[in-house]
Amino acid sequence: MAITPAAGSSRSASVKDVAATAGVSLGTVSNVLNRPERVSPATRERVERAMAELGFVRNESARSLRTGSTQSLAYVMLDAGNPFFTDVARGIELAAESAGLSLFLCNSDSRSAREGAHLAHLQQQRVQGIVITPVDPDDPQIDQLIERGTPIVMVDRTRAGSSFCSVAVDDVLGGRLAVEHLIDAGHRRVAYVGGPESIGQVRDRGEGARQAWAEAGLPPEDLITLSCEAPTVACGRTAGERLVGLPARRRPTAAFCANDLLALGLLQQTISSGRTVPGDLAIVGYDDIEFAAAAAVPLTSVRQPRQDLGRRAAELLLDEVDDPAHEHEQVVFTPELVARASTLGRP
Amino acid sequence: MAITPAAGSSRSASVKDVAATAGVSLGTVSNVLNRPERVSPATRERVERAMAELGFVRNESARSLRTGSTQSLAYVMLDAGNPFFTDVARGIELAAESAGLSLFLCNSDSRSAREGAHLAHLQQQRVQGIVITPVDPDDPQIDQLIERGTPIVMVDRTRAGSSFCSVAVDDVLGGRLAVEHLIDAGHRRVAYVGGPESIGQVRDRGEGARQAWAEAGLPPEDLITLSCEAPTVACGRTAGERLVGLPARRRPTAAFCANDLLALGLLQQTISSGRTVPGDLAIVGYDDIEFAAAAAVPLTSVRQPRQDLGRRAAELLLDEVDDPAHEHEQVVFTPELVARASTLGRP
DNA sequence: GCTCCTTCCTGAAACGTTCAATTGCAGCAT
DNA sequence: ATGCTGCAATTGAACGTTTCAGGAAGGAGC
CATH class of the missing domain: 3.40.50.2300 (Response regulator)
Structure with a gap:
């Protein structure tokens, strides 16, 4: 094996490294990343070249630590082997994609314990919200998530008069x-x-x-x-x-x-x-x-309408995330x- | 709606808050979390009570920023609607679960662009490694990931004499x-x-x-x-x-x-x-x-042996992650x- | 020449963790 | 008393990013 070139040094490059090679301050690099219009074209290009040269990859952990929010949703599905749920997932993914968020698919495989583990992990990840087809709609862990501020939308399951949105079929x-x-x-x-x-x-x-x-x-x-x-x-x-x-x-x-x-x-x-x-x-x-x-x-x-089910669920979730006046809704689709x-x- | 109790205050509780209510230092709380044996039973219990009281949830972003590594793998699958791949995913999940890692499922839906977006995002997330059934095994983005330090294992696809492991069936x-x-x-x-x-x-x-x-x-x-x-x-x-x-x-x-x-x-x-x-x-x-x-x-x-395919792929990935002497392997399973x-x- | 804007950039302070180094303190031998 | 030893708990510096209060430079208007 050949010795890896300079680019492949031990630690991966950070904004600081990029700033150093581009000869600008660290804040400027951040601006190129987040508000490119504030940076003059010349510097911007210099910074971008430095990024390419160093193979800079933004560290999402640091970003979300600082901003306090992640760029991702999750769908906790009941059974990944069932085409119904994979179609729902596709609908969610479509909506997430067009909102610029990425989607984590988790499979509980109809096991309460796995579902719980996934939920705990997602909560630690601080995902923006969770779409779920739960093993048990009355699971108290779901209420706990909501209490602690993670919005939830239920798909293909409901709970009477509940504190979250749901999407189901009649x-x-x-x-x-x-x-x-x-x-x-x-x-x-x-x-x-x-x-x-x-x-x-x-x-x-x-x-x-x-x-x-x-x-x-x-x-x-x-x-x-x-x-x-x-x-x-x-x-x-x-x-x-x-x-x-x-x-x-x-x-x-x-x-x-x-x-x-x-x-x-x-x-x-x-x-x-x-x-x-x-x-x-x-x-x-x-x-x-x-x-x-x-x-x-x-x-x-x-x-x-499986895919619509997913899409609508994601939309409700996104609405809850960024509209403070959001009201919970129980959507019921019509079968055919x-x-x-x-x-x-x-x- | 009743006013939310103290627990549901604006920001979610941090180690600092837990330390304050338990009357210990912040480092002790971290020790309870990571090396409980170093903390005396009495303090430990006090800290744990404070955590429960405040509804403390560890912030994974901060954790992985500090430690430089995440607790997760990803599988980028070609088609979530195909039972073959969902079974592979199940195998990977089993292996990940027993290693204490969580698994992110991503669906490229046979579209190069989606696959690329997922890979970029996973790289930003600093996942430990990626199992993938790629749209195109020769995609240069895969090499780029490896160069930049993300281990890759390919499932059901191979590339001659390559710099990663693969698992396939004969x-x-x-x-x-x-x-x-x-x-x-x-x-x-x-x-x-x-x-x-x-x-x-x-x-x-x-x-x-x-x-x-x-x-x-x-x-x-x-x-x-x-x-x-x-x-x-x-x-x-x-x-x-x-x-x-x-x-x-x-x-x-x-x-x-x-x-x-x-x-x-x-x-x-x-x-x-x-x-x-x-x-x-x-x-x-x-x-x-x-x-x-x-x-x-x-x-x-x-x-x-679909599930075995996934399990073995995950095992190879984990081996690459924590064994510095890891050698790439091209595993071929036998059909029946x-x-x-x-x-x-x-x- | 002076002030007042813009434009572009800088520097430092967070965010919530972890971890190595350090302090405090008891018990024990000298 | 004095010094060790070892345990328990504390301290403070990172990690890589974003954000925000400014500062420097340059131009316009008087």
């Missing part, structure tokens, strides 16, 4: 849309395949389904609810087997699943057991993940039904 | 595994459905496929190569149509796809056109994404074939 409406669509298609026996009732989303979507059913004047007992342990592909398959096990006159002609993973599992089980979709069973999913359109039979699904072959195809 | 071997599996199953006309040749992975997997084919003594013209514009589901469907268009005696009985998205598209097209898998066409994918197992016909695929119904089922 899941009751989503459930209605799905079931109204099935009723319109002529189905009179439908299954709601839900996940564990402990998840608010699962409850709300089921509630919407029941509302639509009742409003159509259909008998409640013809809307069967199947609860799964987890909203996964494997559970969707199991649900399929349970449906087949029902006596023919009670067996539903359509199923509305609380998310696309369940729907895909159900779809797979139905097809591989030799029945057809939608002929023997029409299926509606929820989330409209990328693979929904790519399934063996393209899946009808309820789409949420995307009809595809799994409910539309030839019977 | 894609040539992966291609061999896939095609050997098909040959073993009796296939004598096979298609390799690749993406654009500009992607190194696509080339390597194809190369492995050809090697296996040649070693089995099969005629080269019976291994057809289909190039797609992009490795997506839609392109996989198109590839399916092109296969059907071939004259029967040239039509392959099996296809090896450069990734699972292509394979899923091909699978979908095959089934919806009334043919069967693997009866009319056996299919092997690559990546073993979660949906591979959940497809209409569960997909045989080549699995990469996961056989499922798309090549195994009853014909």
Whole structure:
């Protein structure tokens, strides 16, 4: 290995070094960095050349120590493996980028402990604010953060009458849309395949389904609810087997699943057991993940404006950061039904 | 709203404030934080109580300014929407967590400009090191980072004889595994459905496929190569149509796809056109994404140890950070074939 | 020649930590 | 008494930046 040239000396260059090589004072260098219009073009250029020569990189720690604020936001996401949250993240990033801030993504992986560690660390970093999809919306650590001055915005979760903004999607409406669509298609026996009732989303979507059913004047007992342990592909398959096990006159002609993973599992089980979709069973999913359109039979699904969710959350956060008159807001987006072959195809 | 209590005063508490309320000097507070064993239990407890009372949160900017190093790593990922990279990220996070560091995830979204902005910002943050799956492995900004002292480890990309570590998977071997599996199953006309040749992975997997084919003594013209514009589901469907268009005696009985998205598209097209898998066409994918197992016909695929990739990358980075005798290493992992119904089922 | 502006630059004081050097103080041996 | 030893706590100087009160130089107006 060749000996590194002068540029690669031990410590990295500071404003002081730049000032020395440019033959100006340290304050001038800072001005070039922060208020270039105050520096004469000649000196400015000299300073800039010195920076380039020394490979100067501004030390963000010192900067934010001095100014008392950082240039960054964070999104603490529930599950980085779930496309829903990565799309939300993309929306946040877009908003952060156009505000000139950088975004730290943290993944709690649905574990309270990791979430807590991330929050503590972000607080120490003095990030401007935090967007979060929390493991538990009622976690007292969230209140503690707010009390100590870090603005928070919650995405896809809410807490009644709370001291922060939140952005969510109307899941009751989503459930209605799905079931109204099935009723319109002529189905009179439908299954709601839900996940564990402990998840608010699962409850709300089921509630919407029941509302639509009742409003159509259909008998409640013809809307069967199947609860799964987890909203996964494997559970969707199991649900399929349970449906087949029902006596023919009670067996539903359509199923509305609380998310696309369940729907895909159900779809797979139905097809591989030799029945057809939608002929023997029409299926509606929820989330409209990328693979929904790519399934063996393209899946009808309820789409949420994921990226908008993120963007709006970031905007609310930024508003709270720099508008002293900010008022907390609970934004609710509207979902949309995307009809595809799994409910539309030839019977 | 109630008036916030004393704790919520304007500025957040500093070590100085803690020292004052605990009635000790500022250095003692720092000792409680960093070398608690040097402080007598009585004082320590007094200081800790003061911290709790004031809601003291250590200012990480000041800390890292003083110590000259941060407690964080970063992973600049190519595409946060691709499960492959989120699994890599999970591996990195595991390693970072057990080293007591926190991880910043940045998404370049395959855009050079975003990647550059992230790298610049991370350099300003003085992160300990950066794991990256770059848009372009030869980007000079990467060399510049290394020159200026930020260690880099590359994941899933490499550069010949370079000045940093890298971690990748043997894609040539992966291609061999896939095609050997098909040959073993009796296939004598096979298609390799690749993406654009500009992607190194696509080339390597194809190369492995050809090697296996040649070693089995099969005629080269019976291994057809289909190039797609992009490795997506839609392109996989198109590839399916092109296969059907071939004259029967040239039509392959099996296809090896450069990734699972292509394979899923091909699978979908095959089934919806009334043919069967693997009866009319056996299919092997690559990546073993979660949906591979959940497809209409569960997909045989080549699995990469994604999480291990990330973990190892982080370990190499950490080694470089704190071992002065560190030597750069190019780690290559071994892929593994996961056989499922798309090549195994009853014909 | 004098004052009064501008423009461009300087110098020093913060910001909140850490850490090495230092003081104070008790206990113990001389 | 006097000097050691060792522990506990204190002191003060950094770290690299921003900011702000000015100072020097030069020009305009009288």
